[in-house]
Amino acid sequence: MPLETPARIVTALAKRGYNAEREAVTLLANAGDPERALDRALETAPDDAIKLTVDHVRTALASATDGPGGGTTDGSAAATASPGEPPATTAPAPDDPSGSTGTESHTSSEPNAPRGETPVETGGSPGQGDAPETGRTIDTSQHVVEVAGDMTGQSTGTGEYSDFVAVFRDRYEKLAGQLRGRINHRPTDALQAMAGGSEAAIVGMVSDIRSTASGHWLIELEDTNGTYPCLVMKDRDIADLVDELLFDEVIAVEGTLSDDNADGDGILFVDNLYFPEIPRTYQPSTADREVSAALISDVHVGSQEFMADAWHRFTDWLHTEDAEHVEYLLIAGDMVEGVGIYPDQDEELSIIDIYDQYEAFSEHLKEVPGDMEIRMIPGNHDAVRLAEPQPGFDEELREIMSAHDCSIHSNPSTITVEGVSFLLYHGVSLDEVIAELPEDKASYDEPHKAMYQLLKKRHVAPQFGGHTRLAPEEKDYLVIDEVPDVFHSGHVHKFGYGKYHNVLTINSGCWQAQTDFQKSVNIDPDCAMAPIVDLDTLNLTIRKFA
Structure with missing residues (x-):
């Protein structure tokens, strides 16, 4: 050959x-x-x-x-050839550095248009290393970044039974606390002692969902005192909400106890069902100056399909006057392609050593303007444990990627940039949400809708024991304690955005063209897009570099 x-x-x-x-x-x-x-x-x-x-x-x-x-x-x-040259995966830069820079872009303060109607920037940009320097005069002393939920170095889980009890108890207490103020909650053992026909409510974790012979839904809820069966009649308006339920999430229900409740065979007939939710009145914070952040994910350096030319166009654009206010780069995981992630992956690699992949990614990061603040979290292709929460990289990998002084936090983490909070979660659980829920509520074509479900449940990976690997810790780092201003994810290689109760929700796609494996599972990726969020207005501009 x-x-x-x-x-x-x-x-x-x-x-x-x-x-x-x-x-x-x-x-x-x-x-x-x-x-x-x-x-x-x-x-x-x-x-x-x-x-x-x-x-x-x-x-x-x-x-x-x-x-x-x-x-x-x-x-x-x-x-x-010298070590300072781009890695072997780097494709040649465009021959004509004077090509169109592309000025058509889309800016929206209400980014709710369907994916198919989303305008994006067209055309290219100067070739690698040929971007006109505009003399960025960024005052990095104005950069203010705070991080919450970073569990790097804090892992205590040993896999013992007590660890699982601890993490589920912490999840229940946190999410129940967000629900108890909305209903007249009673613990399960107190419900069992109440008279039949009484109005009652319970906050519990979903331990079972099944349909009855008559087509009704029987939901078993568990709290720290026991379990209780709850029946949702098929002709009630809330029956549609049952389609959105996942095992192990925490919800609240209220209704009427059956007449035989005092006999020990009681059941709660559900009138209302509540999720922890994002308050509809939520108002996001904004920065007090004109400054922007670029959001990307799933770069996949080391893959034969890594789009090096598009990456060069992106980093070249960052050096132009058009990007003078873009001072932050937030990356939601899968910086490299990894090794042994899926069958026959070795046949699709351009760099087969995982450490060499990170070396190459670090070289690509050097193209980003030196005055930009870079924050990132790992994904399932990165060299960390697969079980979530995923700690940030170890010291060896951090040393490899120290060229740009980038900061690496755990997956998930909340990164507050000049007052605007970004929840960064790579997004492995989106596969499970999309598989379990109806297509109109979660699909790969509209990944932001699946992210809406995580916001509604106030948990980035609620279902334990499914395809998403979850690690037991002393506390549940996957609960969404505080409402974020922006929710940024990746993983599914599809682009989508919108607002859920005023939370700007973005899945930023990928920088990897379709692989043979993706063809086999019918994934057509959305590539080389860089959503730009203006922190002072939360307006969104979508730029495309391929």
Whole structure:
């Protein structure tokens, strides 16, 4: 097979059981005949070697005597490659740096238009390294950032039974506290002692949902004292709300106890059902100066489908006068493609070593203006535990990514930027919400609606024991204690935005073109979009770089 791209070199190495340093791949790719250069490097590799180093590849190329066409030509681009060059996955920049910068964009103070009607910026921007410097005069002393809910270094879970009891009790107490003021709550053991026909209410965690033979819904709610059955009749208006319920979320119901309640076989006939919810009267905070934040997610450096050209256009744009007020970059996880995340992923990697992937991502971050404040959280492709909450990176990865002095927090975290609070959650639970709920309430085509459900439940991953891995801790870091001004997520590689009770809700899509795996599961990603939030108005501008 012709090895005209670094990605194919990486694939060929993987099939032969080898790894390689990123610069070693660059050297091989730039040789006169990459395929013969690769064969030469493998022939001369030590018997116990599993990773080709830069020194080994240079030696193999220099010692070959095949002449031109043998992959060993002196003075080739491979011989002059340097560590400061972009990684092997970086595609060439556009040839014409004077191309259109694209000025058409969409700004909205009420971003509720359907996805299909969302206007985005068209056209390109200058090539990598050719953006006109406008002499950004950002006063970084005005940057004010506070972080809440970061559990990095705070994990105490051991997997013992007591840990599970603690996290569920903490979840119940926090969410019940948000509901108790709205109903005349009674604990389950008190309900059992009440006379039949009495009006009653309960706050509980959903432990079971099932339909009866007559088509009604029986919901079992659990509190710290026990469980109690609650019946929602199929002809009631609230029956539609049952479709939105997930196991382990906390709700409140009120209604009338059955006549046989005192006999121990009672049931609560539900008249009203309440979620913890975002208050409809909520008013978000704003900054007191003209300043903006760019929101992105799912960069996936290390994938063959990472959109390097689009990334360069984005970072070039950040250096222009049009982006002079963009002083913050918030990244909601999956900075790299990772390793072993899905079947046959190795065949779609351009960088097969996870640490090399972070090195490459760090290089791409260097293109961002140095006066920008960068905050990020991990995702399920990053090198942290899969179970949520996910702590921020360990010291080794933080050192790799220290070039831009970016700050890495846990998933989820609430990052308050000049008075505006951003709830950053990568979004793995969105898969579960979309799978469990009706399409009109949660779908991949409108991912922000699935995020609405998490806001309504005041929890970013309510269902335990499903596809979303949850780690038991002393407290539940996944509860949405305080209402955020902006809820930013990713993971599903689909773009969507809107407002839920005045909370600006954004899923920012991805920077990875469709992979073979995504084709197999019918995912058509929305790529290279950068929502820009004006912190002084919470207006939203959507820019597209591909």
